[in-house]
Amino acid sequence: MSLLLIAALLYIGFALGLILLVDNIVGVFFRDARKPIQLRSFALSLITSQKLDEE
Numbered sequence: 001m002s003l004l005l006i007a008a009l010l011y012i013g014f015a016l017g018l019i020l021l022v023d024n025i026v027g028v029f030f031r032d033a034r035k036p037i038q039l040r041s042f043a044l045s046l047i048t049s050q051k052l053d054e055e
């Protein structure tokens with residue numbers, strides 16, 4: 001039973017990650033050209049965490 005629960009949680013996490021990835025890709029191509037590109041908060045946190053790891 002617990003193995004089924006773990007599999008379901010992994011599946012839900014993968015699905016949500018895929019949805020966020022597709023949303024970002026679509027947002028890059030179909031954004032308003034008059035607005036400047038803004039990094040999403042999780043993308044910004046990912047970049048800063050990679051820079052902290054390098055130090």
